[in-house]
Amino acid sequence: MATLSDWSDTELAERHALLTDAYAEIGRRNLQLDLTRGKPAADQLDLSNALDGILDSYILQDGTDVRNYGGILGIPEARALGGRLLDIEPAAVLAGGNSSLNLMYHFVNYRLESGPAGAPGWRTTASDPVRFICPVPGYDRHFTVCDHFDIGMVNVGFTADGPDMDAVEALVQADPSIKGMWCIPKYSNPTGHTYSDATVERFARLPKIAGPGFTIFWDNAYAVHTLTGQAAPLANLLKLARAAGTADNVVMFASTSKITFAGAGVAFLAASEANLNGFEDYLTASVIGFDKVNQLRHAKFLPDDAAIASLMQQHRALIAPKFELVEAKLQAALGDKGIATWTQPDGGYFVSLDVRPGLASEIVKLAADVGVKLTPAGATFPGGHDPNDENIRIAPTFPPLEDLSAALDVLVVCVELATATHQMGSRS
Ligand SMILES: Cc1ncc(COP(=O)(O)O)c(C=O)c1O
Structure with missing residues (x-):
C-alpha cells in the first residue's frame, strides 16, 4: 500500500x-x-516473594548484626551482588537503600558541594552555572534531578552506537560549565540503545577534553534485562576509565528494582576509591546505614550469576x-x-x-x-x-x-x- x-x-x-x-x-x-x-x-513481583522469610540468621560471618545501625557502604554480600550487576569488584561498590535514583540525586549533590580527594565541588558560589548533557529521548527523572538543583540541560541525539559522540565531544570542549552527563548505556530508557564498545571507549576519554570535575553518570538500570535471552555486550566504563586515568570522572549505578521488588530492592553505586570515600563522608550527615536486612535477603536470594x-x-x-x-x-x-x-x-x-x-x-x-x-x-x-x-x-x-x-x-x-x-x- x-x-x-x-x-x-x-x-x-x-x-x-x-x-x-x-x-x-x-x-x-x-x-x-x-x-x-x-x-x-x-x-x-510475585517471582521474588521468597525474599520474605529467606533469612535464618541476621549475623554475618564477620559478626555484623544486620538489624543494627552502621555500615554506610553496605554489607560485603550485597556489595558482591552489586559487583555482579555492574561487572566490577565489590570493593568499588556501595550497596544502598531501595533506590538508585536516590543515590544519583545524592551523588549530584555531593559533586555540587565537594569532590574526590578534596577536589572542589562544581559550585563554589550559588550562581555558578552548571550544565548536564542529556541524551534524548531519555529518562524523565534524570531531568527532574537536574531541575531540582537548577542544573541546565543540553540535549544531544543518538546514533546507532549510542549518544552522538561527535556532538558530545564538541559540547564538553566548548563549555567547561558542562559538569555531567546522564547515560543509560544498556537497553536505554526509552530508545533501547546499547552503547557500542567504541562509544564506551570515547566516554572513558571524554573527561580529558572536558572542564574540571566533569562526571559521567552511568545509570545501568537495565544491566541484565534482556528480552531475547541473548545479553547485549556492554564494555565496562569504570574499568576503561581506570586505564585512561579518568576513574574519578565516572560513577555507575544499578539496582534490583526491576529484578526483585521495584519498591523494596537494593540500589548500588560503583566509583573510584576517592569518590567512594568522598561520597561516604557526604552521606554521613544524612544516614547511619542503609537497610542491611534487605541487603542480606537479596544476597541470599541472588547468590550468584546463575540465580x-x-x-x-x-x-x-x-x-x-x-x-x-x-x-x-x-x-x-x-x-x-x-x-x-x-x-x-x-x-x-x-x-x-x-x-x-x-x-x-x-x-x-x-x-x-x-x-x-x-x-x-x-x-x-x-x-x-x-x-x-x-x-x-x-x-x-x-x-x-x-x-x-x-x-x-x-x-x-x-x-x-x-x-x-x-x-x-x-x-x-
Ligand atoms: C533508567 C532508569 N534509571 C533508574 C530508574 C529507577 O531506579 P530505582 O528504582 O533504582 O530508583 C529507572 C526506573 O524506571 C530507570 O528507567
Whole structure:
C-alpha cells in the first residue's frame, strides 16, 4: 500500500471518515487504561516473594548484626551482588537503600558541594552555572534531578552506537560549565540503545577534553534485562576509565528494582576509591546505614550469576509477549503507512514511538479523551519539551495483556486519525 502522503484526496477523506467513526466508537467503551509508567506487573513481583522469610540468621560471618545501625557502604554480600550487576569488584561498590535514583540525586549533590580527594565541588558560589548533557529521548527523572538543583540541560541525539559522540565531544570542549552527563548505556530508557564498545571507549576519554570535575553518570538500570535471552555486550566504563586515568570522572549505578521488588530492592553505586570515600563522608550527615536486612535477603536470594539469570529468564517469559504484542499491533496498523517509526528493543522496559513532527501531544490527548493514559508527550525531554513534538514512550510491562492489547488498538487509531486530520488540513 502507498504511504498516507501518496493517497488521493478522496482516499484520504474516506479513511478519515472511517477513523473518525472508529474513534467515536472507542469513546463509547468507557475505557480506563494506563500505559504510562515502566513498572513491573504483579506477576513479576510475585517471582521474588521468597525474599520474605529467606533469612535464618541476621549475623554475618564477620559478626555484623544486620538489624543494627552502621555500615554506610553496605554489607560485603550485597556489595558482591552489586559487583555482579555492574561487572566490577565489590570493593568499588556501595550497596544502598531501595533506590538508585536516590543515590544519583545524592551523588549530584555531593559533586555540587565537594569532590574526590578534596577536589572542589562544581559550585563554589550559588550562581555558578552548571550544565548536564542529556541524551534524548531519555529518562524523565534524570531531568527532574537536574531541575531540582537548577542544573541546565543540553540535549544531544543518538546514533546507532549510542549518544552522538561527535556532538558530545564538541559540547564538553566548548563549555567547561558542562559538569555531567546522564547515560543509560544498556537497553536505554526509552530508545533501547546499547552503547557500542567504541562509544564506551570515547566516554572513558571524554573527561580529558572536558572542564574540571566533569562526571559521567552511568545509570545501568537495565544491566541484565534482556528480552531475547541473548545479553547485549556492554564494555565496562569504570574499568576503561581506570586505564585512561579518568576513574574519578565516572560513577555507575544499578539496582534490583526491576529484578526483585521495584519498591523494596537494593540500589548500588560503583566509583573510584576517592569518590567512594568522598561520597561516604557526604552521606554521613544524612544516614547511619542503609537497610542491611534487605541487603542480606537479596544476597541470599541472588547468590550468584546463575540465580540472577534464572530470575531474569522468568521475567522475560512474562514480559516478552507484551513487547511482541506492541510490535505486532504497531506493525499491523501502521507498518505500511509511513506515518510512524518505533523501536524493537532487545531489552529494557520501553518502546519509543516517533510520530510525525508536531503530532505527539495531540495523539496523547486524543487517547486520554477516550480513556487511554499515555506518558505525557515531551516527558522524555528536559523541561518536558520535545522540540519536534514527535516522541511517545510506550511502557508495556505493567498492564495485563488484554488491557495492553485494547490500549494499543486505541493508540494506533489516534496516531492515524491525528495524522490524517493534519494531512487533510495541510492539503486544503
Ligand atoms: C533508567 C532508569 N534509571 C533508574 C530508574 C529507577 O531506579 P530505582 O528504582 O533504582 O530508583 C529507572 C526506573 O524506571 C530507570 O528507567
